[in-house]
């Protein structure tokens with residue numbers, strides 16, 4: 001992907017998760033069933049807020065970051081959100097066996113952590129990089 005398109009990809013994913021997340025919140029409010037509120041909260045905070053912040057970083061400061069880092073960050077974060085939220089939803093809502101939600105939670109949590117470490121190391125190394133001479 002063209003380097004400058006990565007912020008668009010992060011924001012598009014973030015906006016999709018936000019639409020699902022706020023609809024989920026609305027559904028909980030209407031039905032008065034808050035059993036899965038923690039999955040809703042994680043979807044909004046990991047999917048919407050964190051992905052939007054990563055996209056903002058790449059738009060403002062990430063022009064020199066290698067393409068493969070942005071791709072890996074994007075893929076890990078999305079696998080993380082999708083697996084972790086569906087696993088949490090099944091676990092909290094008692095909607096599936098542990099043999100299904102257990103692996104989903106494990107894969108999701110590891111992917112989320114991997115995405116955050118890659119992003120964190122990238123942000124720190126970008127901050128430490130010597131600025132180009134004016």
Ligand code: HEM
Pocket residue numbers: 021022023024025026027028029034037038040041044045048049
């Ligand atoms: C239309 C929009 C939204 C609605 C109707 C909504 C609704 C709800 C409801 C009903 C709960 C459960 C409260 C409880 O049982 O304690 C909840 C929890 C939560 N929501 Fe949302 N929500 C919305 C948007 C958001 C957004 C945009 C975020 C974050 C960016 C968010 C973050 C959270 C968090 C962190 C909790 C857990 C709070 C706690 O521990 O009690 N929500 N929301």
